[in-house]
Amino acid sequence: MSAGKARFFLQAKWTGARSKMSRQQQTFLGNGPEMKVSIGKLELKNPVMLASGTCGYGPELADVLDLTNIGAIVVKGISMEPRAGNPPPRIAETPCGLLNAIGLENVGVEAFISSKLPWLHERNITTIVNILGNSVGEYQALAARLNKCPGIHALEVNISCPNVKEGGVAFGTDPEQAAKVAGAVVQACDLPVIVKLSPNVSDICSIARAVEDAGASAVSLINTILGMAIDIQKKTPVLGNVFGGLSGPAIKPVALRMVWQAARCVDIPVIGVGGITSASDALEFFMAGACAVQVGTATLVDPGAAGRVLQGIVDFMQENHYQSLKELRIGP
Amino acid sequence: MPGRFDISSRIVSQKEIAPDTFLLRLYAPEIAENAVPGQFVMVRPGLEEERDPLLRRPFSVHRADPDAQQIEILYRVVGRGTRMIARKQAGSHLQVLGPLGRGFSLPKGKIPILVGGGLGTAPLLFLADVLEEKRAVVVLGAVTRSQLLRLQDFSSTGLEVLVATEDGSLGNRGLVTEVLDRLLGRLEKDARKNVVVFSCGPMPMMRAVAGLCGNYSVECQVSLETAMACGLGLCLGCAVCSDTGAFLHVCRQGPVFPAGQVDWSKI
């Protein structure tokens, strides 16, 4: 029985999971489709991850999702210094979507290492750290600081968050700047480096190629799409920050299109993110050319979502006789 | 940390007890056993495969009955999500996550005064149910008599119940804060140390309650509302400003806070 075969269970507390679990266990012990994926030198036991900013640092979710069965957790974006984030209101619901302007609130790299990372490390949870900086130097310093920490399996470089005025968006919209950040992070650490791309660009391929050339092990996309909402009674923008990032099912078609494009212009793995709520959403991304996926907003609504997505992918592959994820891809 | 549970919960009953105001009874054993007063649940208005409306809605636990393994939610229809929940019939199911957040903390030996306005009475009945201190007082307010919710149930807890209506249709004419002001004003300075106020209601009311308690140097805990996406501490969307300028996260550090921790000028 290969350890990489699909052997995981939905968390038993999850409604209805109990009956499903025993059926799946019987079916899959030993002969499920191959679910392992490689990102640089990192091997994930399966291709479903939790997206940064939607899963905290892990413990918040532990009651309702078994994190050891998930491909990886991508923790909330970390900066050198702690950040307080944006003034409230920070979120607004839109049709099939969520606008957020959290403003990259985080505990800072030192507190992350001392008080958040040990919990993940002790449980052997595959951990990818999302990093963000205001300068190339800050990204580099973060990579160097995190490099020596046991329990970190890869870095994801956020060059795309639209919320922070001093830089985030500039790195992600200019191929040269994106390459500089990617190159600096790759130089500063031995970990696989994933670069997370912004959808708020006109040519996703030039950015994806630039970070590939700079040595990135993979790209993930998309981050949120810049948007806003207005309260017509109060005649003011809903969000304290005026603009926010749109996520959730509303952005899936845009994410899918961009993953399709990126997968056809780079050779490194492409990780699909954006609106994935169900296994069929995820399967669309694999067919578009993604090698792995991240579940974001769906986890906020339904903390067990990633487990269900994973189970559904295996079910589909089994029923339709796919042996590997690569076979799902459409065309070249 | 006590467990949180995401369960498909059967609706035991649902009644419109006042215009647009519903009392929902759910079969939710894990939540009924674990909830403490002031905690809340996140309820999904639609079905799992529906993506609109996207987010779950937060509601206080109005009552928990571990023996019957049921909880109650008291809510008002204000928008799409609550309208969808109100249409559900007994026997159908709702996806419910909870119990969430930090509830009221009961300082030993202090006499509680519960101050609720409008729908703010929702978490207070659960609190009144479990209070061992029988000298506690409940102060309830509403615009008019018909909007005073669950009065009978508060009375049957055996606690003293004072009522204020803005139109004078029942109890004192005026605001709950006026009743509270008189209550606290009557106390000797030393006695004020032995009182704790628990408050839930519209923001202007809680601001006034917090102000009064500040003036009288009486301990006060308030239950806050903000928009929430997850209720679990995952998204950091539920921030409010604290007295230190840092942000508080209502779903995890709250929804109940010491009134002094909140920056009331920014709410």
Ligand SMILES: Cc1cc2nc3c(=O)[nH]c(=O)nc-3n(C[C@H](O)[C@H](O)[C@H](O)COP(=O)(O)OP(=O)(O)OC[C@H]3O[C@@H](n4cnc5c(N)ncnc54)[C@H](O)[C@@H]3O)c2cc1C
């Ligand atoms: C901790 C907590 C406890 C609550 N307890 C109760 C309760 O016991 N009874 C009750 O009637 N209401 C309670 N509320 C308010 C309740 O959550 C809102 O009335 C409800 O979410 C409105 O949903 P809607 O779709 O009908 O309204 P819409 O206006 O269509 O909702 C749009 C979005 O805004 C959010 N929203 C709107 N109003 C509020 C609000 N006041 N607070 C938070 N989010 C809001 C919704 O959740 C949704 O995401 C509580 C809120 C919080 C945060």
Ligand SMILES: Cc1cc2nc3c(=O)[nH]c(=O)nc-3n(C[C@H](O)[C@H](O)[C@H](O)COP(=O)(O)O)c2cc1C
């Ligand atoms: C509340 C919230 C916070 C987020 N924080 C981060 C972050 O810190 N770093 C990052 O790279 N992406 C962040 N994202 C973006 C998500 O990781 C994801 O790329 C995006 O939401 C699209 O996926 P989804 O539709 O599945 O949510 C955040 C998204 C949300 C909704």
Ligand code: FES
């Ligand atoms: S609602 Fe998501 S962190 Fe509080």
